[in-house]
Amino acid sequence: METIRGEDWYGRELDAVEFDGVEFVDVDMTELRSTGATFTGCTFRSVRLNVGEHVDSAFVNCTFIGCNFFDATFRRCKFTGSSFSGCDFALLKVEGGNWSFVDLGRAELRGVDFTGVRLREADLSSARCVEAVFAGCDLSAAVLAGADFSAANLVGSDLTGVDPAEATLRGATIDERQAVLLAEAAGLTVVRTPS
Numbered sequence: 290m291e292t293i294r295g296e297d298w299y300g301r302e303l304d305a306v307e308f309d310g311v312e313f314v315d316v317d318m319t320e321l322r323s324t325g326a327t328f329t330g331c332t333f334r335s336v337r338l339n340v341g342e343h344v345d346s347a348f349v350n351c352t353f354i355g356c357n358f359f360d361a362t363f364r365r366c367k368f369t370g371s372s373f374s375g376c377d378f379a380l381l382k383v384e385g386g387n388w389s390f391v392d393l394g395r396a397e398l399r400g401v402d403f404t405g406v407r408l409r410e411a412d413l414s415s416a417r418c419v420e421a422v423f424a425g426c427d428l429s430a431a432v433l434a435g436a437d438f439s440a441a442n443l444v445g446s447d448l449t450g451v452d453p454a455e456a457t458l459r460g461a462t463i464d465e466r467q468a469v470l471l472a473e474a475a476g477l478t479v480v481r482t483p484s
Contacts, residue, residue, distance in 0.1 A: 316333075335354070347368075354374050365385040
């Protein structure tokens with residue numbers, strides 16, 4: 290495995306480049322911009338991705354350990370099968386894209402913004418998603434055991450398969466369709482009354 294260690298990539302622009310099986314260690318990618326870049330099976334260890342902007346890029350089956358995503362933006366990016374451990378996600382913004390099968394278990398996701406993102410079968414177990422936005426997302430079959438969505442915005446997201454007894458949803462904002470789905474998932478019988 291090729292290792293890139295301690296390099297300064299501040300403000301660099303990556304256009305349609307490909308990295309396969311590369312290990313990035315203590316690399317400064319602050320304000321880096323990528324368009325159509327592909328990272329496959331790469332490891333990011335103590336990498337600073339702060340204030341970066343990534344469009345149509347792919348991070349497939351990658352591992353992120355102790356990385357900083359402060360105020361980073363990902364638009365229509367693919368993170369399928371990637372895992373995150375000990376990362377800082379403050380002010381992270383994700384618009385569209387595919388984050389299915391990612392491992393965000395125990396992640397501190399307070400205030401992050403996921404809009405229109407596919408998170409099918411993602412592991413969000415014990416994640417702290419307080420005051421986060423997960424709007425219009427596909428959370429079907431996601432693992433949410435022990436996750437805290439207090440005061441989060443879940444409007445328009447697919448919550449099929451979500452067990453409301455496993456996650457904290459106090460103060461969360463949902464729509465009518467989701468309310469019926471969660472009530473039925475909790476074992477309640479929903480009766481529709483004529484208006």
